[in-house]
Amino acid sequence: MSSRTLPLLFINLGGEMLYILDQRLRAQNIPADKAKKVMNDIITTMFNKKFLEELFKPQELYSKKALRTVFDRLAHASIMRLNQASMDKLYDLMTMAFKYQVLLCPRPKDILLVSFNHMDAIKDFVKDTPSILGQVDETNRQLIEMYTTLSSGDFQLIRQTLLIFFQDMHIRVSIFLKDKVQNSNGRFVLPTSGPVPYGTQVPCLIRMFSCSGEEVTRRQFGNGGNYTAALREGSFEIFGDRVTKLGTNMYSVSRPVETHMSGTSKNSAQHTKVNVAPNPLAKEELNLLAMLMGGLEVQKPGNADNGFRVNLFSTDEEEEEALISRPDDLSYGVINIQATKDQQANAELAKIMGEFTESGDQSPGSSSKGDDLLAMMDGL
Amino acid sequence: MYHKEKSIQIKNSASALYNNLGVLRIAPRRLTYFTVVHANVVNMVSASWDGLNYSHRQLQSKEPNVATSTSLITQAAFCALPSRDLLVVTSQKGIQMYESDGSIMVYWHALDTPETATELLCVPAQAVFARGISAVCESYICVGLSTGAILVFDVPSKGSNITLSDVMEGHKESITDMASECCGGEVCIADLVSADDGGNLCVWQSGEEFKLLNHIPGFDISCSSVKLWKGTVVAGYGTGQIRLYEAVTGILHAEVNAHARWIYSLDIAPFSGLLLSAAEDSLVRVWHLTMTPESHSVEIAHLYNECVTDTQICGAKFCDGDGYAFAVTGYDLSEIIRYTQS
Incomplete structure (x- = not known):
């Protein structure tokens, strides 16, 4: 519905992905220089200028499959490799974490504070690399420019669009179960206590007025909860206290990444059917995105020493087991994209690709365009 | 005051949309229709009053003759006109009217979308959709748009010769909800109220040409659900507040800090004056409205709370005109939960 949802979905899911990878890189004792390279490569790809330009254009959300493919590429933008089971697990963790944040954020507008928490953390990851930091800062400015002027209703529409995207996903996440914010059926716990959202009063008061506007009666009622007054509003500036903890890094050495696989049997049976027939427009978008991502996938492990594999499970056996036991309806069935073939079949796509070439005078034959794009991306 | 009854299972879970529950009593056949929107599908259940029979139907948001396009549905509501009942479904693409x-x-x-939007990769920055549905008087169905305009359709007592008879401009922001006077019997000047994303309310008089009677300014927070009862506008907001205004004058009679999160749904049982409010805070509350004719004002008292644990409620409606029973649904929930007075 809201055509401004995609940038927030991408940035927040990307932020969660970085939290998880950062924790796994540490847990697997990957040498600091390699770990740093992985984080830097992924963040560089995520905040690529041309890519974000596309992302920030008003558009409908992608299908689940399409978005999953984008993150597959993103996770492999460096020398690190994840196998299918680990990638599935990574994606489950990312999506459930952001679903939780969208569902729990006190006001719809607070989704922006959640995004800023992710952006703040990403900036911290690259604080020693000014060139990447500049890219991230630029995106932060774009976020502020695009979103801080939106009304409460616009944000509610964004939130409702995100909730439709995450609808019927009930994967249980152990860190949430341990913290008692998720129930064993995969539903999140909604508190009826604690501070009310900024701008909301604790429910308990009925005021009645005369025709001239004077307050004539004031009555209290029991609200069935245990609410307290709102906290101060979080900062929507480029730096500042976001107040909400949603969107900050919840993983640490003592709180490692773990998942309980699969939704409950009841819920997995009705796994979402929303995007069974993906929007054909979304597919085109996906191709374009995948090309952009693909263009950056230049960090092929040169020799055996350089590349390495990260595991989202404690042992390789566990990982293998997870792949075999994963219910079919939870498999994402990643789409394989062959940009160079597709673009010949699609003039529109070719036109867009043309926009990414450095000179405007390319030949009408489109066969070389993919290479041009790759070359341009190589040069970044 | 109320106790939980057996739930009705639905085929898909409810999406987080305002007023996401439709209820229509078919008294002669002793059954009730329920509708719940799931993304691009309307789930419909017909439930017999003895609780023995449930039949399901799913309606797609599909533009006729266009095979590929399905779009997200924003609302489904029953419109009860004196001569016929219709089910109206609004989406990103347009407005569908079904037999009940x-x-x-x-x-x-079909909704007008800017020409550029039909081209690949180009979607207008402002979302385009219809939302806010209400039957008014003898033969009108009004539907709100994201542009703030309100379409008035003239509906014949039978057949499909429905015509667009008027477009009303009173709002500058997206329409969220709409309601007609529900008290029946009494003659009221104002018979329609519309609400928008800025919390603005417009009060209308129906007729050959609809007349804007009053504009009640908002305060920059969405009014997500609105009702009109005995000349009083009852409005629920994103701040969790409920406000009671005299429709024609705009005088504020009452302000209630009712919920800790966005209100998603209000409903009134017109015969008893019971008011139902439901919000993202997982609470449903029942209130009692009384008119004091001497002072021309309305009073509100709190009666009852029901917590639907861990559920962001998106739809709540009374199942009858007295408020003897009500039904509730929530985001990610594949059931309609019913409550009946003890």
Whole structure:
């Protein structure tokens, strides 16, 4: 519905992905220089200028499959490799974490504070690399420019669009179960206590007025909860206290990444059917995105020493087991994209690709365009 | 005051949309229709009052003759006109009107989308959709748009010759909800109220030409659900507040800090004056409205709370005119939960 949802979905899911990878890189004792390279490569790809330009254009959300493919590429933008089971697990963790944040954020507008928490953390990851930091800062400015002027209703529409995207996903996440914010059926716990959202009063008061506007009666009622007054509003500036903890890094050495696989049997049976027939427009978008991502996938492990594999499970056996036991309806069935073939079949796509070439005078034959794009991306 | 009854299972879970529950009592056949929107599908259940029979139907948001396009649905609501009942479904693409049992689509109205939007990769920055549905008087169905305009359709007592008879401009922001006077019997000047994303309310008088009687300014927070009862506008907001205004004058009679999160749904039982409010805070509350004719004002008292644990409620409606029973649904929930007075 809201055509401004995609940038927030991408940035927040990307932020969660970085939290998880950062924790796994540490847990697997990957040498600091390699770990740093992985984080830097992924963040560089995520905040690529041309890519974000596309992302920030008003558009409908992608299908689940399409978005999953984008993150597959993103996770492999460096020398690190994840196998299918680990990638599935990574994606489950990312999506459930952001679903939780969208569902729990006190006001719809607070989704922006959640995004800023992710952006703040990403900036911290690259604080020693000014060139990447500049890219991230630029995106932060774009976020502020695009979103801080939106009304409460616009944000509610964004939130409702995100909730439709995450609808019927009930994967249980152990860190949430341990913290008692998720129930064993995969539903999140909604508190009826604690501070009310900024701008909301604790429910308990009925005021009645005369025709001239004077307050004539004031009555209290029991609200069935245990609410307290709102906290101060979080900062929507480029730096500042976001107040909400949603969107900050919840993983640490003592709180490692773990998942309980699969939704409950009841819920997995009705796994979402929303995007069974993906929007054909979304597919085109996906191709374009995948090309952009693909263009950056230049960090092929040169020799055996350089590349390495990260595991989202404690042992390789566990990982293998997870792949075999994963219910079919939870498999994402990643789409394989062959940009160079597709673009010949699609003039529109070719036109867009043309926009990414450095000179405007390319030949009408489109066969070389993919290479041009790759070359341009190589040069970044 | 109320106790939980057996839930009705639905085929898909409810999406987080305002007023996401439709209820229509078919007294002669002793059954009730329920509708719940799931993304691009309307789930419909017909439930017999003895609780023995449930039949399901699913309606797609599909533009006739266009095979590929399905779009997200924003609302589904029953419109009870004196001569016929219709089910109206609004989406990103347009407005569909069905016979009340969902069997036949009798009318389709496509929304104008800017020409560029039909081209690949180009979607207008402002979302385009219809939302806010209400039957008014003898033969009108009004539907709100994201542009703030309100379409008035003239509906014949039978057949599919539905015509767009008027476009009303009173709002500058997206329409969220709309309601007609529900008290029946009494004659009221104002018979329609509309609400928008800025919390603005417009009060209308129906007729050959609809007249804007009053504009009640908002305060920059969405009014997500609105009702009109005995000349009083009851409005629920994103701040969790409920406000009671005299429709024609705009005088504020009462302000209630009712919920800790966005209100998603209000409903009134017109015969008893019971008011139902439901919000993202997982609470449903029942209130009592009373008119004091001497002072021309309305009073509100709190009666009852029901917590639907861990559920962001998106739809709540009374199942009858007295408020003897009500039904509730929530985001990600594949059931309609019913409560009946003890």
